[in-house]
Amino acid sequence: MTQYVALCYYERNQYWDSPSETDLSPEYTEFARRATEAGVMRGGEALHPVTMSTTITVSGGKGGEILLVDGPYAEAKEVLGGYFLLEAADLDQAIAWAAQNPAAWRGKIELRPIAPVHA
Amino acid sequence: MNATDTLVEVLRSEGLRVLATLARTIGDLAVAEDALSEATISALDTWSKTGIPDNPRAWLAVVARRKALDLLRRESARAAKETAAFRWGTGAAPDQIEEAIEAMEPETSLRDDMLRLIFTCCHPALGREAQVALSLRTLARLEVPAIARAFLVPEATMAKRLVRARSKIATARIPYAIPSDTELPGRLTSVLAVVYLVATEAHAPTGGDAVARVDLEAEAIRLARLLVGLMPDEPEALCLLALLLLTSARTSARTDADGNPVTLAGQDRTRWNRAAIAAGSAWLFEAVARSGGVAGPYQIQAHLAAAHSTAPSWQVTDWNRIVGLYDLLGSITANPVVALNRAVAVTERDGPEAGLAALTTIAGLEYSYLWHAALADNLRRLGRTSEAAGELHTAVTLAPSEAEQRLLQGRLRTVRSELG
Numbered sequence: 001m002t003q004y005v006a007l008c009y010y011e012r013n014q015y016w017d018s019p020s021e022t023d024l025s026p027e028y029t030e031f032a033r034r035a036t037e038a039g040v041m042r043g044g045e046a047l048h049p050v051t052m053s054t055t056i057t058v059s060g061g062k063g064g065e066i067l068l069v070d071g072p073y074a075e076a077k078e079v080l081g082g083y084f085l086l087e088a089a090d091l092d093q094a095i096a097w098a099a100q101n102p103a104a105w106r107g108k109i110e111l112r113p114i115a116p117v118h119a
Numbered sequence: 120m121n122a123t124d125t126l127v128e129v130l131r132s133e134g135l136r137v138l139a140t141l142a143r144t145i146g147d148l149a150v151a152e153d154a155l156s157e158a159t160i161s162a163l164d165t166w167s168k169t170g171i172p173d174n175p176r177a178w179l180a181v182v183a184r185r186k187a188l189d190l191l192r193r194e195s196a197r198a199a200k201e202t203a204a205f206r207w208g209t210g211a212a213p214d215q216i217e218e219a220i221e222a223m224e225p226e227t228s229l230r231d232d233m234l235r236l237i238f239t240c241c242h243p244a245l246g247r248e249a250q251v252a253l254s255l256r257t258l259a260r261l262e263v264p265a266i267a268r269a270f271l272v273p274e275a276t277m278a279k280r281l282v283r284a285r286s287k288i289a290t291a292r293i294p295y296a297i298p299s300d301t302e303l304p305g306r307l308t309s310v311l312a313v314v315y316l317v318a319t320e321a322h323a324p325t326g327g328d329a330v331a332r333v334d335l336e337a338e339a340i341r342l343a344r345l346l347v348g349l350m351p352d353e354p355e356a357l358c359l360l361a362l363l364l365l366t367s368a369r370t371s372a373r374t375d376a377d378g379n380p381v382t383l384a385g386q387d388r389t390r391w392n393r394a395a396i397a398a399g400s401a402w403l404f405e406a407v408a409r410s411g412g413v414a415g416p417y418q419i420q421a422h423l424a425a426a427h428s429t430a431p432s433w434q435v436t437d438w439n440r441i442v443g444l445y446d447l448l449g450s451i452t453a454n455p456v457v458a459l460n461r462a463v464a465v466t467e468r469d470g471p472e473a474g475l476a477a478l479t480t481i482a483g484l485e486y487s488y489l490w491h492a493a494l495a496d497n498l499r500r501l502g503r504t505s506e507a508a509g510e511l512h513t514a515v516t517l518a519p520s521e522a523e524q525r526l527l528q529g530r531l532r533t534v535r536s537e538l539g
């Protein structure tokens with residue numbers, strides 16, 4: 001089995017920007033329920049809008065000055081709005097599941113295999 | 120065919136079969152490729168001395184398996200954890216793989232293995248460039264320098280493209296599988312598109328002159344034959360083969376003695392390859408019988424190629440049928456190039472006024488030399504000579520190769536002489 005992180009991108013102007021909109025659409029809940037029951041979904045969250053982001057850099061290497069930018073790392077038309085973790089036999093299976101998540105038609109989903117990191 | 124050609128041909132066709140099965144049994148395309156490459160080098164060396172063995176496939180399979188095991192052992196000694204994680208199947212340890220290979224029946228599912236290999240190389244999660252590169256290396260068994268030369272990129276660039284593609288197959292776990300019935304139509308479209316792209320690259324080399332180019336047309340036909348052999352019931356695969364054969368029949372007439380391109384209108388039709396036209400027509404006939412009355416895009420294009428191939432001359436061509444076929448093609452694929460070709464046929468059927476009107480309604484070809492050249496042709500026929508010269512001048516500046524530029528400059532000179 002391979003784990004994939006599904007990164008959900010939305011057009012900036014289509015992504016919610018007020019806290020009153022944090023109520024999740026029932027379509028997402030339904031997807032999460034089915035995918036979790038199938039043993040495919042291993043977690044995931046929605047993210048607050050990019051206006052809430054802080055981007056951090058430690059300049060000059062470890063222990064250096066902490067530099068902050070108010071906002072996302074890259075100003076782009078599309079913003080990362082959430083992610084979920086899929087465990088699937090192969091890419092085709094992961095694609096088939098990701099294609100059922102509303103983010104796939106409300107925006108775009110990038111599937112990235114997770115690299116096993118050894119301690 | 121001389122002895123070396125026969126040897127190379129056997130290595131290519133049998134190598135593909137050995138690779139297809141080896142990739143499944145060891146679960147890693149990159150390792151299978153490397154093993155086969157080493158086995159091929161051994162075969163070239165041994166066979167050129169002893170002659171080709173009675174069963175070259177078995178010979179290659181045994182040697183390639185041995186090489187694959189060596190590679191896996193070396194790799195596992197280096198980074199056991201990593202290789203286990205990046206393997207198809209269950210990440211079997213080398214000794215289990217050895218058992219699996221020992222138990223392998225090479226002939227059992229060869230057809231399925233070849234289909235797996237094809238659909239993996241053309242998986243839609245790989246970019247088109249990567250699909251084409253993999254198909255030429257893995258399926259057509261061309262060497263990296265030859266592929267690099269064919270696409271006019273440095274060898275290192277092509278090598279990197281292949282490494283990246285194979286590494287994505289392993290890391291993202293693109294499955295070594297035949298698509299399900301519901302997925303098959305879409306996935307087959309992607310495979311056919313790759314083969315078609317190889318063929319069109321052969322006809323329209325992007326930049327530079329056609330010196331020492333690999334015969335991509337022959338490679339495309341070879342790949343199309345492979346697909347037809349494996350999927351004889353897919354009418355669009357048959358139609359693609361028909362289309363490629365019909366188009367290839369005109370290849371030798373496409374250039375004159377000085378290597379300048381000759382358009383269809385001016386070609387010496389006695390130089391067309393009648394055998395290729397007959398073979399292409401036969402495949403098209405076969406495909407129509409199997410298509411259940413539904414014409415896909417390759418079938419329509421094959422009909423178009425056949426209509427031209429069977430016409431005695433450019434003037435005596437069934438332009439009404441050709442316009443009709445382009446209408447049909449345009450209705451399933453909205454494509455300005457299809458509209459351009461249709462407009463050229465309209466000129467021949469209805470005259471330059473109608474042709475010009477059809478051309479001017481096409482949007483998105485402002486940077487196409489073919490569009491400007493077609494405009495010029497209609498304008499000249501209408502006696503609007505100075506406008507025609509202007510369009511030809513634009514066409515010359517946009518032409519992709521020196522040969523095309525020479526052709527258009529020749530026309531420009533003719534038009535300017537008419538201006539007086």
